[in-house]
Amino acid sequence: MGYRPFVVHVATLMRLPGVRQRQVRIGHLDDLVATCSEVPSGAEILVDVDMEAVHGGILVQGVIKAPWVAECRRCLEPINGNLRVDVHELFAEGDWREVEEGRIYLLSGEHLDLEPMVRDAVMLELPLAPVCNDACKGLCPSCGTNLNVSSCSCEPVVDSRFEVLRMLYS
Ligand SMILES: [Zn+2]
């Protein structure tokens, strides 16, 4: 078995319905890459959850935290941040159909691997259109000058969609 930082041995817990057990794990995962942002490989991902045996499986609830890096969508400067996701999921004995429908995570035997839940939660939370600052002016579309840093003498580009509206309403 390779590096699996989020595997929890649950044999004891499964014999104690109603008892909550806290698990705090720190590990890293590769390939947490969305279109516009990613968790750097090697970065620490924190999983802090309560686990409880319920009828048919184990309920997992708590929080996941991870750092992310990206390029500003407007000016392309490197930016970073931290994400935090609340999770509340059932790990259950079941078949793959339920897993594919996203209703459960699979519990097999005495080891519960939190990794699929961590991956799903982080991927959903990675920013889709990160900007360095809401007021970022971006790059000049003609000459590429970073307009946060300096200005250029290019003619402003007129968005033709707005030009049509202007003619309609003037
Ligand atoms: Zn920017």
Ligand SMILES: [Zn+2]
């Ligand atoms: Zn320019």
